[in-house]
Amino acid sequence: MSTVAVVGSLNIDLVIRAPHCPHKGETVIGGAFGMAGGGKGSNQALAAARLSAKSHIIGCVGSDDFGRKIKSALTENGVDCSHLQTRKEAPTGTAVITVTDEGENSIVISQGANSLLDDGAMTGAMNVFESSDAALFQMESPPKTVAAGLRLSRQHGCMTFLSAEPPFSLPNEVWKNIDYLILNERALGFYASHKQHKSISEMAHEILKRGVRCLAVTQSAKGGMIFVNGGEDFSFDAFSIRAVDNTGARDAFCAGFCVALCEGMPLKRAAKFASACGALACTKMGAHPSMPWRHQVSALLGEAHGDDYEL
Ligand code: RIB
Numbered sequence: 001m002s003t004v005a006v007v008g009s010l011n012i013d014l015v016i017r018a019p020h021c022p023h024k025g026e027t028v029i030g031g032a033f034g035m036a037g038g039g040k041g042s043n044q045a046l047a048a049a050r051l052s053a054k055s056h057i058i059g060c061v062g063s064d065d066f067g068r069k070i071k072s073a074l075t076e077n078g079v080d081c082s083h084l085q086t087r088k089e090a091p092t093g094t095a096v097i098t099v100t101d102e103g104e105n106s107i108v109i110s111q112g113a114n115s116l117l118d119d120g121a122m123t124g125a126m127n128v129f130e131s132s133d134a135a136l137f138q139m140e141s142p143p144k145t146v147a148a149g150l151r152l153s154r155q156h157g158c159m160t161f162l163s164a165e166p167p168f169s170l171p172n173e174v175w176k177n178i179d180y181l182i183l184n185e186r187a188l189g190f191y192a193s194h195k196q197h198k199s200i201s202e203m204a205h206e207i208l209k210r211g212v213r214c215l216a217v218t219q220s221a222k223g224g225m226i227f228v229n230g231g232e233d234f235s236f237d238a239f240s241i242r243a244v245d246n247t248g249a250r251d252a253f254c255a256g257f258c259v260a261l262c263e264g265m266p267l268k269r270a271a272k273f274a275s276a277c278g279a280l281a282c283t284k285m286g287a288h289p290s291m292p293w294r295h296q297v298s299a300l301l302g303e304a305h306g307d308d309y310e311l
Contacts, residue, residue, distance in 0.1 A: 001052065001053065001054055002053045002054070002133045002134070002259060002262030002263055003053065003054040003055075003056070003131060003132045003133050003134075003262075004045075004048045004053045004054070004055050004056070004132060004133065004134050004135075004136060004255075004258055004259065004262065005056045005058060005125065005128045005129055005132040005134070005135045005136070005153065005158065006041050006044045006045035006048060006055060006056065006057050006058065006135075006136045006255075007041065007058045007059065007117075007122070007125070007135060007136070007137050007141065007145075007146070007149045007153075008039065008040050008041020008042070008044065008045075008057075008058075008059055008114075008136075008137060008138045008140060008141055009039035009040050009041045009042065009059060009093055009109075009111070009114040009138065009140035009141060010037075010038075010039040010041060010042040010057070010059050010060070010061050010067075010070045010084070010092065010093060010113075010114065011037075011038045011039035011042070011070075011092070011093035011094055011095040011109060011114070012035060012036075012037065012038065012066040012069065012070065012092060012093075012094055012095070013035065013036050013037070013038035013039075013094075013095045013097050013247070013286065013287055014033070014035055014094065014095065014096050014097065015033065015034045015035070015036065015097045015098075015099055015245075015247070015285065015286060016030040016031070016032070016033050016097070016098055016099070017030055017031040017032050017098075017099050017100075017101070017285075018030035018031065018098050018099070018100060019100065019101060020100055021098045021100060021104075021105075021106040022098065028098075030098070034285060034286055036285075036286035036287055036288050036289055037069065037070045037073045037074075037287065037288035038095055038097075038247070038248065038286075038287035038288060039059075039070070039093055039095070039114070039140065039287075040138040040140050040163065040165070040251050041057060041058075041059050041138060041140065041141070042057060042059070042070055042074060042288070043248045043251035043252070043255075043287045043288065043291060044136055044138070044163070044251045044254055044255045044258075045057040045074060045079045045255075046073070046074060046077050046079060046288055046291045047251060047252045047255035047256065047277065047281075047291040047292065048079075048136070048255045048258065048259055049074075049077050049078040049079045050077060050291055050292060050293045050294065051255060051256060051259045051277070051292070051293075051294050051297065052259075052294045053259045053262065054080070055078065055079045055080065056079070056080040056082075056083060056125075056128050056132065057074060057079050057080070057081055057083070057084050058083040058084070058117075058121060058122075058125045058128065058149075059083075059084055059085070059114065059117055059141070060084070060085045060086075060087050060090075060113040060114060060116045060117050060121075061084065061085070061086055061087070061092045061093075061113050062086070062087060062088075062090055062091040062092040062112055062113045063086050063087065063088045064091055064092055066091070066092035066094065067086055067091075067092040067113070070092065071084060071086075073288055083121070083124065083125045083128055085113075085116075085117075085121065087113045087116050089113075089116060090112045090113040090115065090116055091110075091112045091113065092112055092113055093109060093110060093111050093112040093113060093114040093140075094109070094110045094112060095107050095108065095109045095110075096108045096109075097247055099245045099247065099285070102243065103243030103244050103245050103246050103282060104246060105245065105246060105247045107247070109140065111140065114140055114141060115141075115142060117141045117142060117145050118142070118144075118145055119144065119145060119148040121145070122145060122148045122149040122152050122153075123148075123152065125149075126152065126156060129152060129153040129156035129157075129158050130156045130157070132153070132158050133158065133159060133262040134158050134159040134160070134161060134258050134261070134262050135149065135150070135153035135154075135158040135159075135160050135161070136161040136162075136163070136254060136255070136258050137149055137150060137160070137161065137162045137163070138162070138163045138164070138165060138251075138254075139162075139163075139164050139165055139166055139167065139168050140166070143168050143169070143170055143171070144171075146162070146170070146174070147170065147171050147173065147174045147177075150162065150174060150177040150178060151173070151177050154177045154179075159179045159180070159258075159261065159262070160177055160178055160179045160180070161178075161179065161180045161181075161182065161254065161257070161258050162174075162178050162180075162181050162182070163182040163183075163250065163251070163254040164181060164182070164183055164187050164191065165182075165183070165184060165187055165250065166187075167183075167186070167187040167190035167191060170191075172210075175207070175210035175211045175212050176210070176211030176212075177211075178211075178212045178213070179212075179213045179214065180213065180214050180215075180216065180257065180258070180261070181207065181212045181214070181215045181216070182215075182216045182218065182250070182253070182254050182257065183215065183216070183217055183218070184217070184218050184219070184220075184250065185200065185217065185219060188200065188203050188204065188207070188217055189203065191203075191207055192204075192206050192207060193206065200217055200225060201225075201227070201233065204217060204225070204227040204233075205227065208227055208228075208229045212229065213228070213229050214226065214227070214228050214229065214231075214267070215227040216257065216271065216274075218250055218253060218278070219238075220238065220246070220249075221238050221243075222238060223235060223236050223237040223238040223275060224236055224238075224271070224275070226267060226268075226271055228267070234268060234271075236268070236271040236272055236275055237272075237275065238275060238278075238279060239275060239276055239279035239300060240279075241279045241280075241282055241283055242283070243282040243283070244282065244283055244284060244285055245282065245284065245285045245286065245290065246281075246282045247286065247287050247290070248281050248286075248287030248288075248290055248291065249278045249279075249281040249282050249290075250278065251281070251287065251291070252277040252278050252280065252281035252290070252291055252292055253274045253275065253277055253278035253281075254274070255277065255291075256270075256273050256274035256275075256276070256277030256278070256292075256297065257270055257271065257273070257274035257277075259273075260273040260274060272301065273297065273301065276292075276297045276300045276301050277292050277297055279300065280292035280296055280297065280300060
């Protein structure tokens with residue numbers, strides 16, 4: 001069994017289905033309302049556990065009902081919460097999410113306690129990094145903490161993963177501490193310094209030159225591309241599914257990619273595994289509820305690739 005340390009955000013998601021996302025100044029009459037566990041860190045930790053990794057979350061919630069709700073959901077799913085801080089200074093993070101009838105979303109976050117995750121929490125989690133195969137980060141925690149966490153987890157022998165969403169400027173020293181960087185096209189454009197007239201491949205290789213070992217660019221229904229420092233680039237397909245809600249799909253992809261590589265799957269198979277995880281996460285409303293289980297991923301890969309596809 002592989003062990004994954006996830007450093008990141010925990011939110012309660014307040015979700016409303018609507019015919020379209022509101023434009024400036026517009027009020028939209030929506031449909032069903034739902035509340036679910038979310039936050040990129042908590043989604044990835046939950047997904048890693050459901051994909052049968054030993055999963056740890058390192059993050060902060062407030063001392064409130066939302067915080068208790070997320071903590072118990074993670075614990076019930078087997079996520080180790082011994083490095084989840086409960087803080088009195090700020091409420092639990094909240095996300096307000098609009099999901100359209102096509103399954104697309106737009107998200108506004110109130111970071112709350114997530115902004116209290118500091119370097120001290122990274123030092124305090126050293127024993128977790130020491131015993132983990134990989135450490136997985138996103139950008140809903142303070143960038144300084146992410147930088148410190150990447151450095152420390154790398155020093156303690158973890159493979160490091162950064163899902164750099166939402167994109168924020170990062171200190172230069174960070175790039176060389178990233179083994180696997182996962183970006184969507186928007187984030188790729190943000191991080192590449194010379195964007196004009198550059199192809200995805202040119203922007204990706206520019207980022208690899210900063211010291212990143214491997215870059216995955218996700219492209220939703222188009223699948224994605226993998227760029228390897230000094231290796232062969234390749235693309236991977238998306239699975240064809242009926243999207244109900246794509247909230248958390250990239251989190252499921254990241255957790256799947258990380259777990260697959262920790263288990264020693266070759267890169268191409270890991271990308272396919274991750275793509276299946278992302279597809280399954282689009283088939284249900286809500287982030288936590290849609291994080292896929294290992295048997296569902298195996299079934300999707302088995303159906304799509306025939307019996308000779310071994311996991
Ligand atoms: O990636 C999806 C997540 O982004 C949601 O669960 C929301 O909480 C925001 O963090």
